[in-house]
Amino acid sequence: MLRLRFANILVLVGGLVGCEAPDPTEHEKLRLGQALFEDGRFSADGKVSCASCHRPAHAFADTLPRSIGAFGRETRRNTPTLWGLPTDLPLMADGGVPPLKNGSLSVLAALTAHGDMAFDPRSLNQKLKTYPRYHQLLGRLYPSTDLASAYLLTLHRYLLYLSEQGRQASIRNTSLNPPLVAQGKALFEGEAGCFRCHNGEGKTDGAFYNLALGNRSKEEGRAAITLKEEDRGRLRTPVLRNLRKTAPYFYDGQAATLQDVLEHYQQGAGEAGRWIGDSLQKEALLAYLLTL
Ligand code: HEC
Numbered sequence: 001m002l003r004l005r006f007a008n009i010l011v012l013v014g015g016l017v018g019c020e021a022p023d024p025t026e027h028e029k030l031r032l033g034q035a036l037f038e039d040g041r042f043s044a045d046g047k048v049s050c051a052s053c054h055r056p057a058h059a060f061a062d063t064l065p066r067s068i069g070a071f072g073r074e075t076r077r078n079t080p081t082l083w084g085l086p087t088d089l090p091l092m093a094d095g096g097v098p099p100l101k102n103g104s105l106s107v108l109a110a111l112t113a114h115g116d117m118a119f120d121p122r123s124l125n126q127k128l129k130t131y132p133r134y135h136q137l138l139g140r141l142y143p144s145t146d147l148a149s150a151y152l153l154t155l156h157r158y159l160l161y162l163s164e165q166g167r168q169a170s171i172r173n174t175s176l177n178p179p180l181v182a183q184g185k186a187l188f189e190g191e192a193g194c195f196r197c198h199n200g201e202g203k204t205d206g207a208f209y210n211l212a213l214g215n216r217s218k219e220e221g222r223a224a225i226t227l228k229e230e231d232r233g234r235l236r237t238p239v240l241r242n243l244r245k246t247a248p249y250f251y252d253g254q255a256a257t258l259q260d261v262l263e264h265y266q267q268g269a270g271e272a273g274r275w276i277g278d279s280l281q282k283e284a285l286l287a288y289l290l291t292l
């Protein structure tokens, strides 16, 4: 007798209608991804995990201007949110890491770019072999690759999951439309000029600008990648999502509140120009930013 389990039926139906078959191990892969994301043993001092800085309670950002990495070292920049990260966005403030849609190699590039965990990806295979539980699970879930690649695939899948879930949550939030928020949205997309750079998925155009913020003499910005002098100090338009949970702001965390951010735009923000709004407009813009 032909007996089909539910998962097989889904695969069968998926095949018939020509869409991708759902992966019956999806749930396990996500749980493993979360475990790896929260495990500090992969850093050089054995104490710092992805979640030490990308904290789930703060939309996978944290509350410090700069975070603390392995051996107590401060990160170069403020930790950004990963909840709802657009998958086609070049990653890091200098755009030096390819977008998540490029696959698990972007995770390898991200880890290398970090430096914060003081972790050498070349030792991954060796390290994973010493943890029997990971060894066994990764081997079973990704039978045709080596352990290090399986680790990267698992983290990649988890990041895509955070991206998708965060995006859904953001769509629900921004559909809230009381009058003040609606007024703020109209300003953002119109008169205040924010939309020129903060447009597209996650409210970022993925391009690089210098907003003439103080204390930035050491910030190479995009020039680190392009080696062009005019790109010195230019940083990628950040994702505007989960702002109510991700203070402080700007890439060095120098703005403690969103009011401080708007204050900078009101004083003149380099390539972003100057926005002069009255206090009511400012209040509306703030109300809107808090829904993103
Ligand atoms: C010590 C703190 C710290 C740890 C640990 C850490 N990160 Fe990050 N993460 C950062 C900072 C700071 C940035 C921004 C760096 C930049 O723009 O130059 C960042 C950026 C990112 C980005 C790009 C986001 C964007 O908007 O471009 C991804 C993806 C990411 N981290 C994933 C991870 C993963 C996965 C781990 C664990 C393997 C991890 N991070 C561990 C602090 C940390």
Ligand code: HEC
Binding pocket: 188, 192, 193, 194, 195, 196, 197, 198, 208, 209, 210, 211, 213, 235, 236, 237, 238, 239, 240, 243, 246, 248, 249, 250, 251, 252, 258, 261, 265, 271, 272, 273, 275, 285, 289
């Ligand atoms: C010319 C492009 C441009 C324009 C116009 C612009 N921004 Fe930005 N925005 C950026 C860049 C680039 C940064 C990061 C600056 C840095 O830290 O160096 C930024 C940072 C921010 C942040 C902080 C995000 C975080 O998580 O740290 C907020 C909030 C913000 N912008 C809101 C606005 C609003 C509101 C307007 C309109 C009044 C606006 N922006 C206009 C490019 C722009």
